[in-house]
Amino acid sequence: MIEFSQTTTIRLTHRQTSIFMNRRNWLRTTSVPAFALLGEMLRLPRARANDPSTSQANALPGFGQAKSVIIVFANGGQSQLESWDPKPDAPTEIRGAFGAIPTSVPGTIISDRLPQLAKLADRYSIIRTLSHEDLDHGSAFYLAMTGTYHQRLSSNPPARPTDHPFFGSVLKRVRPTQKFVHTSVMVNGPAQVPFEIGPGQFGGLLGKDFDPMIVGDVTTGRPPVPGLTPIATLDGYRRSGRAELLSHLEASASQAGTEFSSPMFDMQALYRQAFDMLDRPEACEAFNLDGEPAALRDRYGRHRSGQACLLARRLVEAGTPLVTVVWNHSNRGQDRFSDDEEFGWDTHNDIFQVMGKHLLPKFDQSFSALLEDLDTRGLLDETLVVCMGEFGRAPLVALEPNFDGATPGRKHWAATYSIVLAGAGVIPGSVIGKSDRHAGYPVSKKFGPWDVTATIAHALGIDPASHFKDLAGRPYAISSGSPITELYSV
Secondary structure, eight states, X not given: OOOOHHHHHHHHHHXXXXXXXXXXXXXXXXXXXXXXXXXXXHHSTTOOOOOGGGOOGGGSTTTTOXXXXXXXEETTOOXXXXXXXXXXXXXXXXXXXXXXXXXXXXXOEEETTOHHHHHTGGGOEEEEEEOOSOOSHHHHHHHHHHSSOOSSSSSOOOXXXXXXXXXXXXXXXXXXXXXXXXXXXXXXXXXXXXXXXXXXXXXXXXXXXXXXXXXXXXXSSSOSSTTOSOOTTXXXXXXXXXXHHHHHHHHHHHHSOHHHHHHHHHHHHHHHHHHHXXXXXXXXXHTOGXXXXXXXXXXXXXXXXXXXXXXXXXXXHTTXXXXXXEEOSBOBOSTTOSSGGGOOSBOSBSHHHHIIIIIHHHHHHXXXXXXXXXHHTTOGGGEEEEEEESOEEOSSOBXXXXXXXXXXXXOEEOSSEEEEEESTTOOTTOEEOOBOTTXXXXXXXXXXXXXXXXXXXXXXXXXXXXXXXXXXXXXXXXXXXXXXXXXXXX
């Protein structure tokens, strides 16, 4: 038996308290304006002092090998023990109700509820030692999507305009695409963490113009993006007139002054995106899943997360640099919903019923289909695929009376958890990092979400040690982490 919940909470709390107390005492004694310095501290946590001019990033393996990135986000916290890091020899209260099966890579095992992904283990790499210190969905989701700790650790803060921007928003700032209308698209979003729209998935301090394009449920039978269906009476002449009118409105907004025009700029960005979509038929067609063979749609699974994966493949094929698939839009995992689509990975209770019946079979089907489809089309070599959640689950099965469900589950756990990467030069079939015998703590080198954002930037050919600027010209680090070079070398 291991102790994990109370001791870990106390340790984190003391550490967080120490961090904030040190900041407070330092600010009291310094002669520099407090708010300015605090802003710098919060804007660049863990930041490195690397000079981009001397960086040797492009000399590291994997640099610039990805034209696009697909992030499949396991919203709610995917259990490492029931997926990528099972412990079949651990006691029952640790290993849980599922078993482990060998994969196509000798010596590598994964959950027995992922048989299709077990056959494809020679096409992806597992990292088993992701680790950080945030234990609640909202702030941990923010950390995963931005690579930066939220000011309110282990909390569920709302999204704010002052937030650090989502990585896709940063990408649009430093290298907007010229091939597709949108640099970043989020499918099956926005993510709810747990009941409200979570922070870290928007443009934040860059403004709404840098929000990703958010696409909701693609299984409704309606166009996934409202307004994409061409209007028969809107010919080229009238469309040109509307484009001219939009340009006049944009110019008027620019001359109106910041205080008056801020909401106008927000709407202006949306109008411009919508018009650009209508003016690019090939972009509209990328969202049309009806063009796919029925057998392939069945292979992905006729559910919203499965079809979202299919749309992600279509979008990178059309030239979208970054696509995020939220799996599932709701992170709640208790067996409380009548709608089969509502199950996320937050399985405090009923973990084996929820994962065995709802989550793992669908995930196995769709994620394996995505990898196969990308590979068959020759897209995997130029697409980095990242499957991750905000954290993992605790190495102890227990019933939590404050949550729905009648059978045991697992608490939040961030000390170690697993993610999967594939494509764009990642050496397939490898396992990086080793957890202890209970999948509770790393016993080898650990990595953080900041290293994942650095790896994504690196794969896209962007030096993670460089900076982007906000709309006022203030610099922010692309990432405070380092590329995970172990992905590219044996």
